[in-house]
Each structure stands twice: as C-alpha cells, then as structure tokens.
Amino acid sequence: MKLTKQDLLERADRVYDAIVVGGGAGGLSAGIYLQRYLVSSLIIDKGKARSFWMQELHNYLGLPPDTPGRSLLRQGREHYLSLSGDMLDGFVEEIVDKGETFAVTVKIGRQDSIEQTFHARYLIAASGIIDYLPNLDSMRNVYDYAGYNLHVCLICDGYEMADKKVGVFASTASNAEVLFPLGWFTPHITLFTQGLFEIGDGLRQKLQEQGYQIVETPILQFLGEDHLMSGVELEDGRVIELEAGLISMGSKYHTEYLKTFNLEIQDGNLVTDKMARTSHPRIFAIGDLKVGLNQVVVAAADGALAATQIWRDLRRSQPRSHHSQLT
C-alpha cells in the first residue's frame, strides 16, 4: 500500500525482507518480483525517475513506441501495489548496517518534514541518475524541450536524430566525445562548448576532419515552440538553427546514502555480479547506478535478477514457514 504518515509508526516495527531505494523502472520491477516471491518489500521513492522525463519510450519491448515514460512508471506502481507492496514518498538520508538488518532513515514530506527509520534485511539501490542540463538563466527554457527533441541518451535517441542537424551540448572535452558515435546517425553535427571548456588541438583536428562545427560562445536560450527545439540563440546574439539536440554534460548519481559502505566502483558506477549484487553481500544495485547499459529494459531485468537472488538467499537461510508471517 501507499504509506501515509498515519501508517508510519506501525511500519517502523516491521523488518522488511528488502527495502528498494528508488521507484523508477528498476525499482518497480524489483518490487514486483519480490512481492511475487512472497518477499516483503518497501519501495522508497523521492520522485522524478529519469524515465519520468522521457516523453516517448521508443525501444521498450511490449509498449507502443510512443509510450511516455511516466505511463510505464504508473503501470509499474499499480502493478506493485496490487501485489501488496509498500510504497513511500520520501528521501533516504542515511543507512546503517546493523549486521542482520539495515536501519534506513527517511525524510518524509517537504514542509513539516519528519524522519522515520525502517528496517530491512536486504537493500536494493535503484535510485538512478539524473542528467546535468545546460545551465541557463531560465531553466524553464531547457525543460521546454528536454525529452522531446533535446535528448540526453544517444543509445535511446540516435535514431530520432538520423540525418538531422544536431547540436551536442557538452561540459567537458571528455563528454564531447559522444559526437563521434553520434556521427553514425548524422553527419550534420555542431559541438557547443557553452564556454565551459577548452578544445585541445587533437580534438579540434578530429572534429574538423569529420566536418563538424564548433561553437564556443555561451548559449542564451533555446529557440522553438510546442516543445520542438529549432535552434539556439547565443549570448552574442547569433542564432544557430538545429533540428535536434543531444546533451552530454554528465550525470548526478543518487548514491549519497551508500557512501559509508565503500562499495566497489568502476568509473563512477557500482560494480555488481551477474545477479546485481554489489561488493556488500546484502546490497544490490540495479539500473543506471551500476556498470552497464543505461536502458529502461536493462534496469527492469536487473530488478528481476536482484529480487531472484534475494529470494534464493532468504530461502536458503530461513525455514520454509518464514514467509507465512508476511502474507
């Protein structure tokens, strides 16, 4: 059930089998599998999963190719709640490993917020990432187009940019490199440094060899209407026409609550085994937080794997009658 403040005291005494941090595609899929294994779960969601911003999912098997990300999430939440899973809107502030269980402290509510601690044997980190966006005076101007034809994922949306005039908005020379694989889809590419970094001679030469344009003047605003970005206006007044954009400015990882565990990391991503287990035997990581492809269907599969392994662990460590108290 969706927990309200009134439910909290009763739930504080309970030991869940698993707490899932994050109610995006990975967390919801994990929750559905956990509940179907009769493994009790609580999903704690602070809202705004990355897929929530996807106006159209184009590559998720089983859904029509224009399904909004928020429809997938809504269906997943209904599915999870129909299996008697617990769900809470809140922000995970701290997690302490008590040996057999974790104590998970959650901040609930924006105004008059309260803190409440929940307990679980296993933890699934599914809190994902969020893309950094161009920092303009009016961020509303960015949100007008992000997720429409201003993309953040080449893997997802390269196809949408095929043969179009595409602007790449990067924040470092390293994340500008995305324009080379983008070149598979279109030859018409302009790199916008937004004045945030210098382009070295090597990169500049490679860009010129490919016939890509470079704009180093900062951006004033995106132009367009009805969520269709048609170009950018620079701070010096110039206007550059575009048919699509790809933002590559890195991502914020929502992993502060894991800091004290010193989990194994590779290039900023959590290292997991084939069943999504991290270097801590009772902490799993799924979706964009972990090493691998950041795709909705991969996150959903990760959720199935993590839930299955937790069920196997519980089954092997506890008497069969254990689950009866949960149902």
Added chain:
Amino acid sequence: MKLTKQDLLERADRVYDAIVVGGGAGGLSAGIYLQRYLVSSLIIDKGKARSFWMQELHNYLGLPPDTPGRSLLRQGREHYLSLSGDMLDGFVEEIVDKGETFAVTVKIGRQDSIEQTFHARYLIAASGIIDYLPNLDSMRNVYDYAGYNLHVCLICDGYEMADKKVGVFASTASNAEVLFPLGWFTPHITLFTQGLFEIGDGLRQKLQEQGYQIVETPILQFLGEDHLMSGVELEDGRVIELEAGLISMGSKYHTEYLKTFNLEIQDGNLVTDKMARTSHPRIFAIGDLKVGLNQVVVAAADGALAATQIWRDLRRSQPRSHHSQLT
C-alpha cells in the same frame, strides 16, 4: 517488412548486418534495437515462442499483470516492422561461417517448402527453448491446461501456486528437485513420477520429512474444465485432486543450427559475456538459450545488449558512411 516468397530472391543478394534466429521476446527486442541503430536485420521465426504459450504475463514491467504472452509478441512484431526490419517465417536449417559473413539456409513453407540462403555479418541466436510436457495419449488434454494453472516456470508462477495443492510432474529425480524451492510457496505438494524414474532412498526421505506426497503410477489424463486443471486421473483409476500443477521435465533447446560452431556451453546453456556475446566473436546468444534466468524481461534486455554490441563493433570497423546504404 514481412517477407513473402516473392521477396526472397531480392533479399538473397543482400548482406544483412545481423540475422536474428527466433522472433520471441529476445529476438524482437534485439531487432527493435538493431533497426534503431540503423543496423540492418532479418528476424527468422519458426513460430511458437515459449512466451506465446503464456496465457498471462504477471511480472513484466509496464504491462498489466494479465497480459497474454502473444500480445507482447504481437506488439513487438508491429514495433519491429514499423522500423523497417525484415521478418521471415521459416526454419533455420544450417549456418556456415564464411569468415566475414554467415550463410544462413532457411526452409520456408510447410507444404511445397523451398530453401533459401541469406547472408549476414552477425548472428543472434534467440531461438529459445520449449518445455517437455507429460506424454499422454491425448496431448490435447495437456494443452488444455498448460499455461493456465498447469505451469512450467516456478520463478514466474510460484506466486500463483501459493498455499495451493500443487502437483509436480517430473521426468527425472534431478528435475524433481524443483519441489524444494516450490516449498517456499506452498506446503501442499505431491510429486508425480509418471512411472518415468525411481526415487532413491535419500530423496524419498527428504520428501517425507517435508510431508510431501509421492505418486508413482502413470497419469491417464488431467481433469478439469475451462482450462482450469482440478486434478489427475491415474492409470489405475485413482483420482487425485489438485489446485495447480508444475511441470518440470526439462526443455528442448533449439540450437541444432549452432552445432558445428562448438560454442562454449555450461549445463546445456550457451556461455556469453556481459554483452551476450558467445565464444564466437560474431555470434550472440540471448534469452533462454544462454546461462542465466529464463525470464521475458531478461530476454528483452539481452536483445538490447547484443544489438548494442553489434552496433559498436560495426561502428568501429566500418566508415561512418556505411549505414547510408541501409536507410
């Protein structure tokens, strides 16, 4: 497009980037990703994917929990065809590695069947498995209930069997072991050996300790109506009431066409790396054929991974302009 016999000659001269053997969940997801990477593909499907038999998918994120497997497949086929992928009803008879490409010989049509050879740089084996079912005089009697409350997958349908009287239909002592994890869901279990194997003293004692029943008389038929199995009639005339069944008789792997490649195998399943690549650098394996969890969402994710890796391989080995001939 869906290829007809008239299209075949024209397609025979073409070199696809990838041929996908199998049009189930894995193959369709792979095809959708391939086409969106502007990587040309042909899916060859002999029909009857395992998920086609699933009357209700209960654990696939994004679909309501009573969606038939065939709805997922239909949506996936439409999606793939909308991206201009090629699809062919046929049976892959032989594959020969020519070094740069594979020659894939397909038998097309049941009556007046013809053979046609297609060519591709990469191969994705997505031909799946099919479960062996109890061998009764009237197999119609088995198909009446299979996929309804006569299940083949504990991971998928353990929840549906919770606290019910369940019959486990095994063909060897080894695959009878599934009843121990089934014990997590229900204590009311009867093992049916169907007279196919002997139960050793060790297993018999374990079963008795758990309070499970054993029936060694062969089955005459399943009883029930409207696809709801309510028990079995044995060959000696006895009737045993049940509320659900779990068939555990092993699976046939559709991999004959891979035999000559001597791919690395573990317990009958193809070994793959994190991107679903087999021990052959241009052959990928996804879904139930490979080591891992046999779940629809996992197969769909496998398809995304294999397609992504093939795109990366092609991108690194070919000039950027290559794809323009495909679109």
